Amino acid sequence: GAGVSQTPSNKVTEKGKYVELRCDPISGHTALYWYRQSLGQGPEFLIYFQGTGAADDSGLPNDRFFAVRPEGSVSTLKIQRTERGDSAVYLCASSPKGGRASTDTQYFGPGTRLTVL
């Protein structure tokens, strides 16, 4: 079956612009995660959805970052007033159930490489 897909694969924008990054999780997966990976580092957690609700958004760096998952499937990560420091690969992952102490495997998408000029 289809895996996690993310669009666009690459996004180049100018400082101060608004961007939206999309994630299509594996069909039927309840849990959805966004991570950000800077060059040469491991991914860092941003936000976790259980169904339609953001169960944990403690990883969002500031209020310029926002994410939604209105129907419990596709999610959009939104970044306002982009800054050069936002440049990174944004990774999305989904898992069947999620939840505390779950041992679900998280399936990652290919990521969106965001470059802010």
Add this chain to the structure above:
Amino acid sequence: SQQGEEDPQALSIQEGENATMNCSYKTSINNLQWYRQNSGRGLVHLILIRSNEREKHSGRLRVTLDTSKKSSSLLITASRAADTASYFCATDQDWNNAGNMLTFGGGTRLMVKP
């Protein structure tokens, strides 16, 4: 912030040799997972080991976990050039009340020379 350290940061070996990567973490965990990443893009899940397990095998992969030392190791036996990638450990921390978001280490970049 990252949970822990991976050691070494980079490793270069010849095809056929074994590769060992280590991971240390800071807080108590529910489980620890190893992922592989090619060319800085999507991560591929390799293996999950629960906090009450000490060793796990999957094909050429062997993972150990020592919760008393808060450390894990990944052994790849009989390496192949296709194993060239970055390898990350990730922990699901025990204190997390909401869900099982992962905390990743900095990764080990493995190069296997043919």
